[in-house]
Amino acid sequence: MLENAKKITVIGGGIWGQTLANLARRNHLAVRVWSRHIGEDLGAIIADTEVIISAVSIKGVVPTIEKLQQLQLNSRIIIVTATKGLEPITTRTPFHLWNQAFPANPLVVLSGPNLAKEINQGLPAATVVASYVQKAAILLQKLLSGESFRVYLNSDPLGTELGGTLKNVMAIASGVCDGLQLGTNAKSALLTRALPEIVRVGTCLGGCQETFFGLSGLGDLLATCNSPLSRNYQVGYQLALGLSLPEILGKLEGTAEGINTTEVLMRIAQEKNLYVPITCQVDRLLRGEISPQVAVYELMRRDLKAEFD
Ligand SMILES: NC(=O)C1=CN([C@@H]2O[C@H](COP(=O)(O)OP(=O)(O)OC[C@H]3O[C@@H](n4cnc5c(N)ncnc54)[C@H](O)[C@@H]3O)[C@@H](O)[C@H]2O)C=CC1
Numbered sequence: 031m032l033e034n035a036k037k038i039t040v041i042g043g044g045i046w047g048q049t050l051a052n053l054a055r056r057n058h059l060a061v062r063v064w065s066r067h068i069g070e071d072l073g074a075i076i077a078d079t080e081v082i083i084s085a086v087s088i089k090g091v092v093p094t095i096e097k098l099q100q101l102q103l104n105s106r107i108i109i110v111t112a113t114k115g116l117e118p119i120t121t122r123t124p125f126h127l128w129n130q131a132f133p134a135n136p137l138v139v140l141s142g143p144n145l146a147k148e149i150n151q152g153l154p155a156a157t158v159v160a161s162y163v164q165k166a167a168i169l170l171q172k173l174l175s176g177e178s179f180r181v182y183l184n185s186d187p188l189g190t191e192l193g194g195t196l197k198n199v200m201a202i203a204s205g206v207c208d209g210l211q212l213g214t215n216a217k218s219a220l221l222t223r224a225l226p227e228i229v230r231v232g233t234c235l236g237g238c239q240e241t242f243f244g245l246s247g248l249g250d251l252l253a254t255c256n257s258p259l260s261r262n263y264q265v266g267y268q269l270a271l272g273l274s275l276p277e278i279l280g281k282l283e284g285t286a287e288g289i290n291t292t293e294v295l296m297r298i299a300q301e302k303n304l305y306v307p308i309t310c311q312v313d314r315l316l317r318g319e320i321s322p323q324v325a326v327y328e329l330m331r332r333d334l335k336a337e338f339d
Pocket residue numbers: 042043044045046047065066067085086087088089090091093094112113114115144145146147283284285287
């Protein structure tokens with residue numbers, strides 16, 4: 031099978047795009063990385079490509095799609111989306127946007143607990159490739175799997191994508207929890223309550239409940255909410271230390287998608303009448319309306335309720 035994928039093009043030269051390219055190179059595949067800064071002709075690069083992996087941040091998804099639409103993409107090319115975010119204007123996920131633009135191409139979502147820096151060090155990690163086109167997901171599984179990178183299949187691309195997207199909001203909350211030194215009980219309560227919030231939103235947007243308990247859901251929630259390597263966690267942590275958002279973003283390496291996701295998710299929640307208490311406090315905090323301490327207080331003083339309802 032591997033020999034059939036002669037060429038992979040990764041779009042997005044950030045740390046995640048580079049990491050995915052390295053994983054494919056470890057399997058001796060011919061990989062090109064294209065980013066808007068390199069000035070190379072994307073049309074020439076994808077001329078004989080069989081797989082395109084999009085690893086741009088959410089703000090780059092629509093521009094990337096528009097660029098590829100001008101290039102009359104061959105419908106046999108497998109498109110893989112590795113972005114974790116919600117498009118601000120349409121509130122849609124990257125899977126929706128890619129599917130709408132290229133309905134004839136096999137489309138795969140790649141998402142999981144994948145802190146790029148750890149993967150680049152060769153530390154063991156696992157991820158999920160999800161698609162309605164099983165053959166395409168199986169090919170991706172073979173192309174990227176290796177000794178230190180284990181790739182699982184899933185047939186729920188939307189749920190796989192939403193788990194990775196929604197946990198970024200929770201990672202900001204988790205960073206606040208650690209930055210304020212609220213303790214292990216608080217952290218455990220936060221992460222455990224974060225999961226049903228993710229499931230509530232994720233199933234409403236079309237994901238399967240089961241998916242959110244897997245690697246791309248709970249797995250990524252645990253990784254991102256517990257690691258200083260996560261940019262989203264760092265945003266929350268540093269807000270708790272008293273830094274302002276512009277100060278934090280000025281020094282942050284790469285994108286913290288949870289900031290945009292929180293804003294978009296609040297609009298979705300209002301429109302669909304979804305109960306999202308943690309997201310709501312993260313939103314008020316990011317807007318500068320409340321302090322981290324008040325966000326915690328507001329979460330604790332809500333009406334008492336049953337654990338499962
Ligand atoms: N860094 C990580 O550990 C992981 C990141 N991700 C996700 O992958 C995506 C990219 O993450 P990183 O590489 O870390 O971010 P990054 O900030 O390092 O890179 C973002 C990339 O998107 C491109 N981009 C941004 N706006 C664009 C535009 N308008 N047109 C074309 N390209 C544009 C940038 O040039 C850059 O190549 C994010 O959605 C992130 O959540 C997923 C798994 C792991």
